[in-house]
Amino acid sequence: MISESSPRADDAALVAKLRSGDSGAFEQLVRRDTPRLLRVARRFFDSEEDARDAVQDAFVAAFRSIGDFESSALLSTWLHRIVINACLMKLRSRRRKPEEDIEQYLPRFLEDGHQVESSAAWNESAETALQRAETCNIVRAAIARLPESYRVVLTLRDIEELTTDEVAQMLGTTPNAVKIRLHRGRQALRTLLDPHMRGKK
Amino acid sequence: MSAAPYITCRELITFLGDYLAGELPPAQNHEFERHLAVCASCVQYIATYQETIRMAKTAMTAPELRIEDVPEDLVRAILASI
Numbered sequence: 001m002i003s004e005s006s007p008r009a010d011d012a013a014l015v016a017k018l019r020s021g022d023s024g025a026f027e028q029l030v031r032r033d034t035p036r037l038l039r040v041a042r043r044f045f046d047s048e049e050d051a052r053d054a055v056q057d058a059f060v061a062a063f064r065s066i067g068d069f070e071s072s073a074l075l076s077t078w079l080h081r082i083v084i085n086a087c088l089m090k091l092r093s094r095r096r097k098p099e100e101d102i103e104q105y106l107p108r109f110l111e112d113g114h115q116v117e118s119s120a121a122w123n124e125s126a127e128t129a130l131q132r133a134e135t136c137n138i139v140r141a142a143i144a145r146l147p148e149s150y151r152v153v154l155t156l157r158d159i160e161e162l163t164t165d166e167v168a169q170m171l172g173t174t175p176n177a178v179k180i181r182l183h184r185g186r187q188a189l190r191t192l193l194d195p196h197m198r199g200k201k
Numbered sequence: 202m203s204a205a206p207y208i209t210c211r212e213l214i215t216f217l218g219d220y221l222a223g224e225l226p227p228a229q230n231h232e233f234e235r236h237l238a239v240c241a242s243c244v245q246y247i248a249t250y251q252e253t254i255r256m257a258k259t260a261m262t263a264p265e266l267r268i269e270d271v272p273e274d275l276v277r278a279i280l281a282s283i
Contacts, residue, residue: 030279035268038275043261052272056279063283107246113209119246126252130259139260158254159261183218190253197249 011075018066030059033076037083043155044087046144054090058083084160088170091148099147105188122197129197142192150185157182208232213243217250 017025037058041051062082069078108116122129129135143151156167157178164182168175213236219225220233237244 026283027276027280030276031271034271034276034279038268038272039266042266052275052278055275056282059279060282107214109209109211113211115210115214115242115246118242119249120242121245122249122252126256126259130256130263133265135256136260136263139256143257143261154257155261158257179218186218186250186253186257187214189257190250193253193256194249197252 007074007076012071015066015069015071015075018063026063029062029075033079034059036076037079040080040083040160041087043159044091044152050090054086055083057090058086061086080160081166084156084162085170088152091152096148100145102147102150102184102188105191106184107187107191120198122194123199124197135196138196139193142189145192146185146188150181150188153178153181154185154189158186207236207239210236210240210243210246213237213240214246217247221247221251 014025014029018029034055037055038051041054041058042048044054045051058079062079065082069075110116130139143154146154153167153171156162156170157164162170164175164178168178171178213220213233216225216229216233220230225233237247
């Protein structure tokens with residue numbers, strides 16, 4: 001049984017007010033979810049202004065389509081998808097910056113199929129390394145260096161934790177293309193982190 | 202059963218995503234495991250690949266990136282635009 005204070009029950013009450021055009025309810029929603037949605041948008045943009053614009057676009061879209069909200073979903077999940085779509089639209093609408101070629105960060109192989117350079121263990125676990133702010137910054141900078149089409153897929157799958165099918169649908173591509181881009185993005189990120197994690201800065 | 206040649210590091214690393222997602226057919230999965238039993242380099246590759254995924258998630262969702270206060274100017278801009 002769903003208790004009266006469950007997120008779904010809270011959502012149902014809020015959605016009913018939103019649909020009836022209650023402006024106070026919209027303000028309540030904006031105040032409640034802006035910090036969380038802004039945090040998501042910042043993962044897609046270097047610039048704070050772009051992230052804020054995307055959140056604003058997302059709320060405008062949400063307000064227009066509140067009639068489409070299905071009561072079986074959580075409002076927070078629905079808004080999460082909307083802000084991601086707003087970020088993707090904004091990324092698509094602007095000129096891409098020159099990017100590095102991902103090929104240089106993928107593993108290289110000899111003719112017999114062995115790796116050119118053997119992989120070695122890292123000196124410490126991710127958990128230990130990430131206790132230092134320096135490592136967090138190195139990881140963020142490495143993600144920022146990935147070409148956009150790989151960075152976006154890695155962000156959607158590994159950070160926002162959408163499914164392969166959801167990402168394929170959002171990007172208008174096939175699940176297989178998403179899998180390939182994700183794998184290559186992760187491989188490139190691994191290559192970028194490897195010198196740091198092996199202590200060869 | 203014949204001892205088919207081991208898959209190469211190239212094949213293992215190329216199809217690693219499917220292997221980790223448990224999406225390989227059983228026969229291919231078996232070949233991956235035979236390769237990993239004898240290839241320390243690929244074992245390390247997989248370990249560091251998985252660490253990479255954890256590091257990306259942790260670094261991008263770290264507590265210091267949380268926003269405690271509601272950004273008032275943004276809230277006002279949103280409310281004015283609807």
